Every structure is written in structure tokens, then in C-alpha cells.
Amino acid sequence: MIVLTVGLLGSHCEGAISCKNENGDNVDWFILYKKPDGFNYFYIDSTDQNLKENNKDKPVNHQAGVLAHTLGPYFESSPDFGFIAYNDQTPSCNALTEYGHSKGVVMMDKENVVWLLHSTPKFPERDKSNNFYPDSGKRNAQIFMCVTLPSDKSAQIGQHLKDINAHIFKEHNPEKFKDSSTAPQPLPYDNDLWSAGGQKFKHFVKQISKESKDGDLYVTIADTLESNLYIQTWRSDPKDLNKRPLSKTNKGYKLDTIIKVGTAAGTWEHGSDHSKWCVSDSKDWMCVGDSNREPSQFERPGGALCINSKDVADAFKGITKDIAKDSKRTGSPQNPSIPVKKKGG
Structure with a gap:
């Protein structure tokens, strides 16, 4: 496993990479939650911190949607840019239990690192904007969290990926990601991490x-x-x-x-x-x-x-x-004193 550090990267032709919204605009971070049995979702980001439903014309697999815009550099694979994609359930293999049950994409240019964590097996399935989302991801609800970070945070992300034993199944310009690994940290551990926008x-x-x-x-x-x-x-x-x-x-x-x-x-x-x-x-x-x-x-x-x-x-x-019914709190989190109707009764 490699650990990410800043490589000597040139400027991306469209500026520093970033998480994107469904209009293709830069956002500091977003969280996307796809519903089961479909490709629609609800969404919250750094510019509008209210959960809202997606534009029905741009479902999660749309080539001009949130994920496709964010993964634009991944699809382009330009020489001044690097990425790794990790998933224990790859497009060609259902389960690799010797690795962490982790899934994500890390992209990096001279200025920023974009870290996209998710729960979708086989994602990204392909490297084209019109067929990157696996059909198998339609059945169940899935979640994505994206954060834009300064490039000097890449080593911190890399150490995290090393310690969770992430399975890298696709990479581009791996020489851009220098190995700066240190002695393993005692587990468990946690560290603060500040986004490019200060979140x-x-x-x-x-x-x-x-x-x-x-x-x-x-x-x-x-x-x-x-x-x-x-x-x-x-x-x-x-x-x-x-x-x-x-x-x-x-x-x-x-x-x-x-x-x-x-x-x-x-x-x-x-x-x-x-x-x-x-x-x-x-x-x-x-x-x-x-x-x-x-x-x-x-x-x-x-x-x-x-x-x-x-x-x-x-x-x-x-x-x-x-x-779950074994909980002493039987109401909703917003109103614990108000009982929530349970399935079957």
C-alpha cells in the first residue's frame, strides 16, 4: 500500500480539482444518499446545508450529475493528475475479505485532494462518464461523502488508507503518490482533518x-x-x-x-x-x-x-x-417522547 504525498504536479486545465454539485460548480464538500430501487437521491453540501431531493433529470448515474462532475478528472486521466480507486468489491470480484470493507476514490493535483468515500460495490465500474455507475448499485440505498482538501493533507489520507488496508483496484500516475509511510500508529486512532474551505x-x-x-x-x-x-x-x-x-x-x-x-x-x-x-x-x-x-x-x-x-x-x-425495539428510546430522535409506529403494530 502506498501513502499519498504531494507530487510535482502541474496545474489542471480547469483549475484545482474539487467536489462538484449537479451544475458542475465547485463545493467544499457534499453528502449524497441514494434511495433503494432507483437512481434518485437526496443531497446536502457546503453551499446549501438543507437536505434536498435531486433534479430528477440528473439521477446519480447521469453523465452530467454530481458524481460524474466530481469524477471528471478521473475520466480524463490527464498527465498532470493522479488518482487511486479502492474497493473490496471490484468490478471483477465480489468480495476480498482480506482487505478492509472500504470503498472510495482519491484524486489529486498540485493544489487539492478530493476524497470521495462511498458504500457502492464495483464503483466506479468503468472510466467513462456515461457508464461509471454499476447497475448492481440500483437495488440498495448507498451513501457518498466527498470532501475537498488542501494537497498537504494527502499523506494523512494515505496513512488512513494504509491502516484500513484499502484494496486499490485502479490507479493513474501512481508515481505521483510518493511513499512516505511511517511506523504504524497504535489502533484505534482518530485525527482532525480540515477541508480546503475550513470545515x-x-x-x-x-x-x-x-x-x-x-x-x-x-x-x-x-x-x-x-x-x-x-x-x-x-x-x-x-x-x-x-x-x-x-x-x-x-x-x-x-x-x-x-x-x-x-x-x-x-x-x-x-x-x-x-x-x-x-x-x-x-x-x-x-x-x-x-x-x-x-x-x-x-x-x-x-x-x-x-x-x-x-x-x-x-x-x-x-x-x-x-x-431497533431493544432500545430504551422508542421515539424518533427529534421527538423522543413521541412513540414511533413500529412495523407490524
Whole structure:
């Protein structure tokens, strides 16, 4: 695994690379949440911190949409630019369990680094703007978080990717990414990360352990942020008491499983949601992770990127409509005293 540092790169012909919105304009960061059984989504970014539905003429796989605009340099593969794409479920292989369950694209030019984390297997499937999104990604809900960072943050991202054992399946100009690896950091760890626009983020790398109190990414996040969490991950059966992970952390913070999401793009239950995210119930943090709350993943490396934004945290608490029945809180996160109707009753 290589660790990213600043290469001697020329200027991109259209200026420094950046996350983009659906009009192709630069944004400091965005979060995109695709609905299941379709390609529409809802979205929030640095210029408008209100969750909103996408333009129906530009679904997530559109060649002039948010992802295609952001991945423009990836499709161009110009000589003054470098990228790596990592995914444990590549276009040619369904599962590589010796790697972290992580997925993303890192792009870099002289000025900026764009880090796009996501939960979609086989993404990007191809390197053309009109066929980059895999058809297999249509079935389940998926999440994407993009952040634009100064180029001097590339080594920090590279160390993160090394420590989560990300599987790189496609790269361009790999010589631009110099290896500056240092001694491995003790796990788990977290570090602050500031975007090019000054937004505070924090990235986490979890411990590897068969014990959920150590190997569960969300235990690490909750104990570090000192907050209860609402958590959405892919799980086989949240109602099976024998298969549930811890409901409390080592420090006594509560971990609630989200089982229903309600958005402008529709309402769905967790069984059709392949995204991995969590939100603090009392602090201004929302995170996109790469690990599920399953025992098999406690023994795999993994991590998360979290944004410190009240608007984002409130928006994601607002779409959480139901949590697992074993939780002592039976209402919605916004109104805990108001019971939420459970499935089947």
C-alpha cells in the first residue's frame, strides 16, 4: 500500500480539482444518499446545508450529475493528475475479505485532494462518464461523502488508507503518490482533518478484534465523541437478539440501530440500505463509515470520516424514523417522547 504525498504536479486545465454539485460548480464538500430501487437521491453540501431531493433529470448515474462532475478528472486521466480507486468489491470480484470493507476514490493535483468515500460495490465500474455507475448499485440505498482538501493533507489520507488496508483496484500516475509511510500508529486512532474551505472533519481507524467492544467501529466513534449514536449499517436481522452487537459502549454510551429512514426521496427500512453512517444524538457529528455491525467485520480493518456540522447532524437525525425495539428510546430522535409506529403494530 502506498501513502499519498504531494507530487510535482502541474496545474489542471480547469483549475484545482474539487467536489462538484449537479451544475458542475465547485463545493467544499457534499453528502449524497441514494434511495433503494432507483437512481434518485437526496443531497446536502457546503453551499446549501438543507437536505434536498435531486433534479430528477440528473439521477446519480447521469453523465452530467454530481458524481460524474466530481469524477471528471478521473475520466480524463490527464498527465498532470493522479488518482487511486479502492474497493473490496471490484468490478471483477465480489468480495476480498482480506482487505478492509472500504470503498472510495482519491484524486489529486498540485493544489487539492478530493476524497470521495462511498458504500457502492464495483464503483466506479468503468472510466467513462456515461457508464461509471454499476447497475448492481440500483437495488440498495448507498451513501457518498466527498470532501475537498488542501494537497498537504494527502499523506494523512494515505496513512488512513494504509491502516484500513484499502484494496486499490485502479490507479493513474501512481508515481505521483510518493511513499512516505511511517511506523504504524497504535489502533484505534482518530485525527482532525480540515477541508480546503475550513470545515472541520475527523477521521477514524478502528481496532481489529473478534470482541465487539474493541472491533466495532461505532464503539470507537461513540467513545471518542462522547456521545450516543444512531447507526445505519447493513445487518442480517436487527430483531434477532442473539445476533445483535453491543447496545452500549465501553464508556456507557448508547448505540441505537436505525431500522427505518424517511426522506424527500422516499421511506425505506434498513434491509434495503447498503449505506454505513451514524449521527450523534446530542453533538454536531455525522459520520460515513466502511464497516457493518457484524461479528465478521470486527476482525477486519476499517474506518470512518465524520463532519462536524449542526445542520448536517440535525438533517440526518431528522430522517431517522425508527430504531431497533431493544432500545430504551422508542421515539424518533427529534421527538423522543413521541412513540414511533413500529412495523407490524
